[in-house]
Amino acid sequence: MSLREFLAMGSYGPYIWACYAVTIAMLIFSAWSARRSLHEQIGAARRRVEMQKEERT
Amino acid sequence: MQTSGLGALVRLVIARDVRLAARHWDQVFQPLIFFAIITTLFPLAISPALDELRRIAPGVLWVAAMLASLLALESLFRPDVEDGTMEQWVLSGQPLSLLLLAKVVTHWLLTGLPLVLMSPFVGTALGMPQSVWPTLMATLALGTGSLSMLGGVGAALTVSVRRGSVLLALLVLPLEMPVLIFGARAVDLAMHGESVAGPLNLLAALLLFFVSLGPFAMAAAMRVSVES
Amino acid sequence: MWLWFHKLSSPPYAYRLATLLRPWFFWLAMALMLFAAYGGLVLAPPDYQQKDAFRIIYVHAPAAIMSLQVYVVMAIAAAVGIIWRIKLAHAVAAACAPVGAAFTVVALATGSIYGKPMWGTWWEWDPRITTELIQLFLYLGYMALRASFDDTQRADRASAILAIVGVVNVPIVKYSVVWWNSLHQAPTISKIGKPAIVLSMAWPLYTMLLGFMLYFAAVLCDRVRSEILRRERNAAWLTETVKTS
Numbered sequence: 200m201s202l203r204e205f206l207a208m209g210s211y212g213p214y215i216w217a218c219y220a221v222t223i224a225m226l227i228f229s230a231w232s233a234r235r236s237l238h239e240q241i242g243a244a245r246r247r248v249e250m251q252k253e254e255r256t
Numbered sequence: 257m258q259t260s261g262l263g264a265l266v267r268l269v270i271a272r273d274v275r276l277a278a279r280h281w282d283q284v285f286q287p288l289i290f291f292a293i294i295t296t297l298f299p300l301a302i303s304p305a306l307d308e309l310r311r312i313a314p315g316v317l318w319v320a321a322m323l324a325s326l327l328a329l330e331s332l333f334r335p336d337v338e339d340g341t342m343e344q345w346v347l348s349g350q351p352l353s354l355l356l357l358a359k360v361v362t363h364w365l366l367t368g369l370p371l372v373l374m375s376p377f378v379g380t381a382l383g384m385p386q387s388v389w390p391t392l393m394a395t396l397a398l399g400t401g402s403l404s405m406l407g408g409v410g411a412a413l414t415v416s417v418r419r420g421s422v423l424l425a426l427l428v429l430p431l432e433m434p435v436l437i438f439g440a441r442a443v444d445l446a447m448h449g450e451s452v453a454g455p456l457n458l459l460a461a462l463l464l465f466f467v468s469l470g471p472f473a474m475a476a477a478m479r480v481s482v483e484s
Numbered sequence: 485m486w487l488w489f490h491k492l493s494s495p496p497y498a499y500r501l502a503t504l505l506r507p508w509f510f511w512l513a514m515a516l517m518l519f520a521a522y523g524g525l526v527l528a529p530p531d532y533q534q535k536d537a538f539r540i541i542y543v544h545a546p547a548a549i550m551s552l553q554v555y556v557v558m559a560i561a562a563a564v565g566i567i568w569r570i571k572l573a574h575a576v577a578a579a580c581a582p583v584g585a586a587f588t589v590v591a592l593a594t595g596s597i598y599g600k601p602m603w604g605t606w607w608e609w610d611p612r613i614t615t616e617l618i619q620l621f622l623y624l625g626y627m628a629l630r631a632s633f634d635d636t637q638r639a640d641r642a643s644a645i646l647a648i649v650g651v652v653n654v655p656i657v658k659y660s661v662v663w664w665n666s667l668h669q670a671p672t673i674s675k676i677g678k679p680a681i682v683l684s685m686a687w688p689l690y691t692m693l694l695g696f697m698l699y700f701a702a703v704l705c706d707r708v709r710s711e712i713l714r715r716e717r718n719a720a721w722l723t724e725t726v727k728t729s
Contacts, residue, residue, distance in 0.1 A: 205526075206537040215539050218594040219521070222543040226517075226699065227588070229586040230510070233706035240713035244726040249536050278669070394711055401711060409649055413642050417632045425647060426628055430621040431653050434660035476566075480641040 271357035275367050276335075283331055287367050288374060291324035295378050310383035314443035317379055317392070318399070318436050321371055325400055326425055328367040329407040332359065333415045337482060342415075342470060346482050353471035356478060360408045360470075368400030384447070391446035391456075398459040399439040405466040406431050412477035435462060493570045495712045496721040502705035509702035523688035531685070538685075540598045546693040548591035548612070550700060553621055554584035558626075559651035562644035572708075574640035575668070575715060576631060577647060579707035583700055585623040591616050611665040615658050622650045636715060663707030 208215050277284050298316045299309055309316075336342045336359075345355055375396050376389045384392070410428035414420035442455035492498050493530035531538040558580035565573035573703035595613050596606050607613070629646055715721055 207529065208539070209496050211535065211537040211539075211601055214537060214597050215525075218540045218543055218597050220527075221593045221597070222547065222590050226588045229583055230699070230703055232705075233583070233703045233710070237706045237710045237713075240710045241726060244717070244722055246711055248723050248726060251723075262721065409645075413629060413646060414632070422627055423625075423632055426621070427625045430618050430625065430657075431649065433618060434653070434656045436659045437664040455608060458660075469652070471647055477645045478636050480645070 262351070265350060266354065266358045270362045273359060273362040275368070277362075284366050284370075286450050287324040287328040288370050290327050291320050291371055291374065292378060292463055294320040294323055297381065298382070306383035310447070312391075313379060313382035313384045314440045314447065316382060317375060317384075317396075317443070318440040320378075321375075321396060321400060322403060322429070322432060322436060324371060325403045325407060326428065327427075328363070328412045329424060330421060332363050332408060332411050333478070334411075337415045341401070342478065346479055352475040352478060354474065356408065356412070356474045357467075357471040360404050360474070363408075364401055364404040368397075368404055371400055372396045379386055388443060388446045392443050394456060395439045395452075396444045398463050399435050401463045402435045402459070402466050405434055405463075405470040406435075409470055409473045409477060412433050412474045412481060414481075415478070418479040435459065438462070493572050495572060495716050495719070496725065498572055498713050499709055499725065502709050502720045506702050506705035509698045509705065511696035513695045513702055516691055518558060520688045520692035520695055523691065528685045528688055529682075533610065534602065537598070537601050540594055542688050542692050544591060544594040544598055544720065545689060547594060548616060549693060550696045551584060551588040551591050551616065553697075554580050554700060555619065555622070555647075555654065556651060558584060559647045562647040566641060566644040566648075571640070571715065572712070573662060574644065575708055575711035576704070577644065578640070579704050579711055581623055581627050581630070582707070583703050585620065585627070585691050585698075587700075588620045588623060609665070611658075611662045614661045614665070618657050618661075619654070622654070626650070 206212055206216070274480075295316055298312065302308065302312070305392075310445075333342065348353060372393050375392050376386075377390055379388065390400050407424075409427050410431075413427065414424045417423055437460045438455040442452045442459070444453070445452050492501070511725065520542060524539050528539070558577045561573045561577040564570055565577060591652055592613065595616065596624050599608055599610075599613075600606055626646055630639045630643045633642060712720070713726075
């Protein structure tokens, strides 16, 4: 089966690939969003630690 | 006045709420007028032909009842929370779930029941035949009871949120969808002359379910909202 | 065993555990999902009736299953938090909601796209789509309620009550929508469901579902870590951990 035939998926291609694309996009977004908020929190916590150190010195 | 026991407590709560409502009759009428206005929107938006309205009448009536009951929920807990009464109730050591249940029952008597009584007239305006009236009123009676209970839980959750009315609608409407489905279908079946025993029983079952568990959820939610 | 559970409810321990486990969950999930996709798109034979279109089910069904599973996890975590007053359980519940909503959106979107070649329309008030839509509303309502409280403790307890009420209502909603739909007689008999028992078609589905579950665990690790950091702002153990993480 050629690549073209595979992509066409017997005329259902656009629907199938759209679904997989939506799924992949959501998976990436969800994981990225979680990572980003984690880094934000770590950054904020680090800054607080820095400020506390400065206050003490 | 020597009163004791939970029965007396419930009666006191109901009497108080009825007396307070009597001082503000206009607030009692507002949801009912809202109900009438919403149903009027549909002939204007869709078609004045009774034949067409008749087909959608059950759905329209039920959606209007849901929205009107949502509006009425504003006055259920907010006044008491704002003037500090609720805080006293929470701290009083009396069973909060019972107190709140009494409030919801009174609220239903003042808003749900009038809606039920109004429905035949509004239904006729939408082309509903007289034969459907008993089913319409029975389903609305059971349904508005459930709507009041679920609404009470939502109201308790959002009572301390500033401008929480839209949030209340967002939370409560999805939970109320089963009531809408069974209620509207029942009236629809009645209009086609079929038996309504199925959905009617389901509505009754839902009401019993919500009434037995709802008060505890309401009390827990109220504690969160009121205790700071 | 109970000692481990007790340890688990301690934020520093949970934080370290989540940091450690996340890469394993994530990469294992990636591997499983890729393998399942290969199995579903390449290896599985075309369906007799739906031809190649049925391959959508390998992402649609697991997403739909996860959208419900995550809600249940969220509700259980909320219940644990409110009954035993374990703050970490509330953190887990809060972490679940965005991921659950994401799965629900995927289920709805793929379901709609699946519907076009099968039923001819982008939308149908099919019982499954309708209940999924209501499920999305429940997630969004939960997140909106959380956001409306400034105080974390109150947000936790209020949203816990909502989650529990919601989970009780989910089977009711499901049943009522099926009943409603059966009265309307769906235009075509829904072919979306568990596929044929043929193993070559079934295994990618289970593999993808397992992959999704591990992915959920991985994302949960990150989000729970965020929640812990946010809630334990002034804790002493934070300073050390944050310097090194």
